Amino acid sequence: MHRLRFDHFSIDQGLPSTGIMTVYQTRNGFVWMGTANGLVRYDGRHIRLFSHMPALESTISHDRIFSLFEDDQQRLWIGTRRGLNVFDLRSDVIQRIPMPVDMHSKQQMIYGISQAEEGRLWLATSTGLMLFDPNSKKFIRWQADAALETDFQGEVRALISDKAGGVWIGQGSTVAHINHRAQLQHHVKTTQAQLGMALQQSQTQVRSLAFDSQGQLWVGMTGGLRI
Known part of the structure; x- marks a missing residue:
């Protein structure tokens, strides 16, 4: 029987906060932590903190970090409470990405980031699913057909x-698959009785998604777990 060994990191070891929102390992082996009070890089020995400085554009746009993703150009994309940032891992330069002018500051939360086709990125945001083109710096809102619009309202809190x-x-109580052409392939409501558990609406909000080795999709909700 294997015994697991844990090392504990907290404020005493240099973390800016005990609230860890996301953890991500880049190809160079560094472990990055998005916290409630800044971005942390851990190289196995030392912790380095990257913080928001309002007057300095070369810093992250907000200290609350929700999501991280490395693309094939050695850029670390950072989703914060106030929009999207990109960190060039070769030059250690951070750039803030201008958000759409019609997005209020409280609507700029980026909960998830994933690779799309043609170098674009999928973004899970507080106003729904978006596509972002790093070359043109343009954001495109993804929208379902009008007949399904009520199923796709509000924030997208889970993306894989x-x-x-x-x-x-995962958007509200809806789990959906959108293909590389931005076409809706499947969607299901976690409120459906045939899924096994009778839950209240407040318990069916999707918060996380993961695939297992058999290809089954696990759905983490505010009131439990479903497959």
Whole structure:
């Protein structure tokens, strides 16, 4: 029987906060932590903190970090409470990405980031699913057909790649698959009785998604877990 060994990191070891929102390992082996009070890089020995400084554009746009993703150009994309940032891992330069002018500051939360086709990125945001083009710096809102519009309202709190340029998302009580062409393939409501558990609406909000080795999709909700 294997015994697990844990090392504990907290404020005493240099973390800016005990609230860890996301953890991500880049290809160079560094472990990055998005916290409630800044971005942390851990190289196995030392912790380095990247913080928001309002007057300095070369810093992250907000200290609350929700999501991290490394693309194939050695850029670390950072989803914060106030929009999107990109960190060039080769030069250690951070750039703030201008958000759409019609997005109020409280609507700029980026909960998830995933690769799309043609170098674009899928973004799970507080106003829904978006596509972002790093070259043009343009954001495109993804919208379902009008007949399904009520199923796709509000924030997207969970996002996972389908490994083919598309994504699975969790939006409210809806789980959906959007393919690489931005076409809706499947969607299901977690409120459906045939899924096994009778839950109240407040318990069916999707918060996380994960695939297991058999290809089954696990859905983490505010009131439990479903497959």
